[in-house]
Amino acid sequence: MRLIFTSLVSHGHLYPLLPLAVAARDAGHDVLFATGDEMLPVVEKAGLVAESAGFGMHAAFVSFFGPDAEPRATDGPPESFYPVIGEVFGNVLPRRFVADLEPLLERHRPDLVVYESGNAGGAIAARLAGIPAIGHGFGRFSPGEVIDVINGRLAEFAGEVGFEGVELPSFGDPVVDICPESVQAPDFLAGANRIPLRPVSWAEPGDLPAGVAGRDKSRPLIYLTLGTAFGDEGVLKRAIGGLAGIDADVIVAAGPTVDPAGLGDVPGNVRVESWVPQADLLPHADLVVHHGGSGTTLGAFGTGLPQLVLPQGADQFTNAEAVVAAGVGAQLIGADATKDAIHEQARKLLADDAVLGAARKLADEVAAMPSPAEVAQRLPEFAG
Missing domain, CATH: 3.40.50.2000 (Glycogen Phosphorylase B;)
Structure with missing residues (x-):
């Protein structure tokens, strides 16, 4: 089976998908991982084939709003940035990922797309190509006002490309959930078609700091x-x-x-x-x-x-x-x-x-x- 995994361009969004992508490859599936250029070396170190799609969050802010628009915690109350964040995550990033993924999906024609839940562009691109898709969470699904703002802008973009009334944030797709059920958001548990997956910590290979492995365990x-x-x-x-x-x-x-x-x-x-x-x-x-x-x-x-x-x-x-x-x-x-x-x-x-x-x-x-x-x-x- 041919699979394409895709995530936003950051460690926190990409790392959670790597254990399943590697396991799928090890099970004999043909796996391709699509993300931005900054994260391609990480994917390749995991032994996966990678292609460029999308761009990073900072680049998304700068491309749309200019270099001075990215929110900073000291600039004002968090809610003052919700419209900007909603525009970036509900429009700018999905729009760029759809544009980059459409030709990639046409070339590879995967049997299934696995999109990271923050990367709505992956879900929309799969729908436009008529390819089945599932979401993949990167942690606990966190409800809140800023998420509502993002989903509102995302609904507008989805309607623009022909998908009115889609179920957000999961688009009605099954969702791989790496959060233990006891701490997952109740609203998500109530409505999701959930595929539980053990969260496996992923890190690039490296040595532990000297002295950790053989330290005195009586000292915390x-x-x-x-x-x-x-x-x-x-x-x-x-x-x-x-x-x-x-x-x-x-x-x-x-x-x-x-x-x-x-x-x-x-x-x-x-x-x-x-x-x-x-x-x-x-x-x-x-x-x-x-x-x-x-x-x-x-x-x-x-x-x-x-x-x-x-x-x-x-x-x-x-x-x-x-x-x-x-x-x-x-x-x-x-x-x-x-x-x-x-x-x-x-x-x-x-x-x-x-x-x-x-x-x-x-x-x-x-x-x-x-x-x-x-x-x-x-x-x-x-x-x-």
Whole structure:
């Protein structure tokens, strides 16, 4: 069977699709992955054939609004940017992906398109080509006003190309859901044709920081990251200051948006890296302090780790709420995320048996979800 996978052009949207794409290839299917140029090397490192389609989120903002229009957290209240975000994610990105995917689908004529749920252009392009399609979530489906704005603009674009009254955000397609049911959004569970898939952490191959594998396990290891898109030097500095005062080792992944040198000298129990192989590091950690990105949140769910979430944007706020509701962690938002508050919350989480028990229960739920290999065997069911 011929398959085309397609995702938006970012680590957080692409990585969740790679386990199923690789499993489908290993099952003997002909797999092609279509995403923007910046992510093609990542796909190729996974051993998959890749072709260019779409462009990155920053390029989408700049192409439509100019270089000064991309929202920044310090520019105003989040709701002031909803129209801009709705235009980019509900029109600019889908329109570009449809334009790029149409000739690609014509050349390859796949039996099935697997589109990442944020990439509505993949769903529309498949419909225009008359090819069956399924969605693939990248985490918890997060309802909210900004999603409503995006879906409103997307409905307009879908109507423009001939699809009036489509069911959004899933277009009525089955959806591969990598979020454990107990923490998934109830509204999504109520209406979705859901294909559960165990969230498998994906990271580019690399070595763990020195000393992690053979460390003294009587001393906790705290992993701190703000991810690949929302890194903030000030937040990281406060978090490092708070965590360094705990009798623990701290590993910091600064990410591509923060220069480690800008963090200055750090205490002896803190180690700063530009990047770490997160999937390999999580099993060694005792606590994750992070931004609430879907990949890190789900990775911590699967590893049974307590979480302290410092949300910075996008779906991170609803992910943080889900962490708290599940009893597996705490959140600190905005001005509440002080050095002292981070210290106190992290210290409590490391010692809270109830939180650890809830985290282990959630890890058991994740382990019981179908594997990528199992779901790959089902894909012909959806090809029509």
